[in-house]
Each structure stands twice: as C-alpha cells, then as structure tokens.
Amino acid sequence: MDQFLNDLPKAELHLHLEGSLEPELMFALAERNSIVLPYSSVEQLRQAYDFANLQAFLDLYYQGAAVLQTEQDFYDLTWAYIERCKTENVIHTEPFFDPQTHTDRGIPFATVIKGISRALRDAESKYGISSGLIMCFLRHLSEEAAFDTLQQAEPYLDQIIGIGLDSSEQGNPPAKFERVFAKARDMGLLAVAHAGEEGPAQNVIDALDILKVDRIDHGVRAIDDPELIKRLAAEKIALTVCPLSNTRLKVFDDMSQHNILQMLEQGVKVTVNSDDPAYFGGYLTENFIALEKELGMTRAQAIELARNSFEYSFAKKERKAELLAELDRHCVAR
Ligand code: HPA
Ligand code: ZN
16 A cells, blocks of 8 residues: 555645655755754754644744755755655645745845756656745734735746745735735736644635635644535535644644544545654655554545646646546556
C-alpha cells in the first residue's frame, strides 16, 4: 500500500514553500549567507519542532525563513520541493509563498518571485510537473499591507494564479481582508483562504461569502456546523486538508480523531496536502500513509482523494483532462 500511495498520481494544493525548508538546507543557506542560527545542529533544530499550537509553529517558521536572501536561495528552496514531487509522483502543484515574510526583511519582491518562478518553469520543462503559484497575505498584518503587496505583485501577475490568506487565524477573521480580496479578484486572480483550522466554522462561511474564495484551506472545523457541511458538499467547494499538520499543531489530539474521511463520506470534496512538510514530519505520500495506517483509508478512498486533487485544482481545462487521464491510466494498469 505504501508503494501504491507513493506512485499514485497526485496534485498538491496546499503547500507553503517556506514550510518545505528542511533543516539541512536551512543550515546550508545560513552558512552561505553568513547568518548565525540560534541552534547548534540540525538535530537540535528538529527537536525544537514540538508545537503546542499554530502560533508556536509560526514563530519558528518565520525565524527559519530569514535564511532566504538571494534569488538562488528561493530557487534552491523551490527546487528541493520539486524533487520531492518527482519522487512522490506529484504531477501538479499549487504552492503558496508569503512575500511579506521576505519584503518585511528588506528582500525585494522581485528576488523572491524570480527564484520561485524559475524553479517552477524548470519543473515543467525537466519533469513535466505543472504548477500554479499562489501568493498569500499574512493575516496578522494589516489590510493596507496586503494592498501594498498586491501592488508589488502587479508586474508578475502572469506568474501568479491566485491569492491566499495565512498566518494566525485567531483574531484575524476573513472580513479584515474583504476589499483587498475584491481587488485581487477584479484583477483576474483566483482566491483561497485558510479558514476553520484553529478558527470556527463561521470563518469558513465568511471566507466563502465575504472573500468569495474558490477553495478553502484546511476547513476541518466545518464539521461543527452540519448545515455548512451540506453546503460544501452541494456547492462542491473543495477543502485542502493537511492531516499531519493538524495533528502536529494539535487541531486534533491524534490522527485517529481526524475527520477527513468522515467528510469525504459526507460528500465534501476534500483533498490531502502536506502544508509545511519540513516542520510537520512528512510530504504528501506520508500524509496518505498516515490516513491508511490510522484511519483505515481504503484504496478506493485514496483514489477519490487523488481525483479530487486534480478535479479541484486550478489547472486549465486541457491540463486538468490530462491529469485525470493519467490517474485513470495508472489505476487501470494496476
Ligand atoms: N496555517 C496558517 N498559516 C500558515 C500555515 C498554517 O497551517 N502554514 C504556514 N503558514
Ligand atoms: Zn497552510
């Protein structure tokens, strides 16, 4: 089953590039950029990855991202993730990046996006892995700062498929970003938002009704509102669920409590994703394996989850047809 899950063609729709920064690369980039990390070794850094909640993780995640300085650093970060995609048969990916984490440290927006985009172009030309880059606003910062970031992105709109909203959900509800989401949508960008991760089901409703998002990131707290579950299923609104992230950040006490398969069986278009794999103990295949081992996910469910990842991706119609055909071919061949 592990090999089956690894080889299953998949798309990833919820992956923060900064969260794919492995400790080994973090140390290498720190050395390359003459930055002293507050840890003596990779092992000591990994030991610090024991999080009580989302904020505890975010504090380390922003600290770690400070080693990223040059265009080549952003290329190397993205390319390391693409190599993982290749190994795990992730044939389409829609990664997030957090420009404000970098521009607030004086790194130009251009440096960040040029490095990431070059790696994504190489992913396509060398491995045939397609992608769509999503730019997230940090919700603990102001709406004005998000507007400023959107303006900086304008020369690069051909390299960005949509916008997202991440960072601390508690105290930063969707409504705070209503106008900037409206502007981005007017500019032709698609929209997603983290909602119902640590925050209430109402944040999922508000992300849909106020921000008018095309997908919900996480969304697991929707389970508290049976009417919302019915709506998600009826309107085919996809949730990008991240099982290992949710257990590492104590959204669920352990994997046996996770509700992803329950939602799948209720008709919600859920997908499996790794979120911040360098911090949460596994890439996409590991997330699928955890569902199989701890929730008894069947092969048919795994295939349905993979199908959802293509169906609810932002890939263009022709590419989506190719992705789905690849999944069908693979499943028939087995
Ligand atoms: N939630 C909110 N913000 C984030 C996350 C997450 O899981 N990962 C990176 N930024
Ligand atoms: Zn996330």
